[in-house]
Amino acid sequence: MQPVPTPELPDIHADLAQRVVVDTRQLDWEPSPSGTVWRKPLYRQGGEFGPVTSLVRYAPGGAFAEHSHPEGEEILVLDGVFSDEQGDYPAGTFLMNPDGSRHSPRSEPGCTLLVRLRQYPGSDRPRLVEDTQAASSWRPGLVDGLSVRPLYSQPGYPESVALVRWAPGTQFQPHSHWGGEEIFVLEGEFADEQGRYPEGTWMRSPHLSRHQPFSDTGCLIYVRVGGLDLMSTDQAKPGP
Secondary structure, three states, X not given: XXXXXOOOOOOEOOOOOOOEEEEHHHOOOEEOOOOOEEEEEEEEOOHHHOOEEEEEEEOOOEEOOOEEEOOOEEEXXXXXXXXXXXXXXXXXXXXXXXXXXXEOOEEOOOEEEEEXXXXXXXXXXXXXXXXXXXXXXXXXXXXXXXXXXXXXXOOOOOOXXXXXXXOOOEEOOOEEEOOOEXXXXXXXXXXXXXXXXXXXXXXXXXXXXXXXXXXXXXXXXXEEEOOOOOOXXXXXXXXX
């Protein structure tokens, strides 16, 4: 299959001061330049070469040519098996490829990913490969009914990334989001006083937003806190 030409791409949800709720199940898959990889963009600023958050689907045998990742890449494998020359990564794998890294990604059986591009500047960030399926990697949360699997945080940088599992009937106290918060609902239904968010929902809440979340049914969510007010290279890491 020949690569699909990519037209000029519009910004999507580029105002980080705005709350956004997207039911990704209602979005159409869009072709990528690969021709064997499809995507649902959730956040995009600056076209093909700016910061992007998206769902990405590799067809069986899908691949991208070797490329670099300026300002890093973050991946959560949602289903299937994702691969590159450094290994195979089944569902539940969290990866971080640091600023300037290179690889040739592919998927023999096909896969679906949550991907964040060009949002982790900083040459001292590590490469990470985390198996989130291991029971020993989970720890109790701040309230009864919560279990947390930390994925990434690093001194000197504002972001903290984790998976959080909510038992049915769990409630959390009201709190504010310094630096904003992003959530992707992986299983079940997450909720707060502003609505209910089923599996496949992507949410972004701005800096200093506030809510009181709960889950009647139980759920599993991906959570990224911090950094949404610091999305430029010259601000991402504070000085000494």
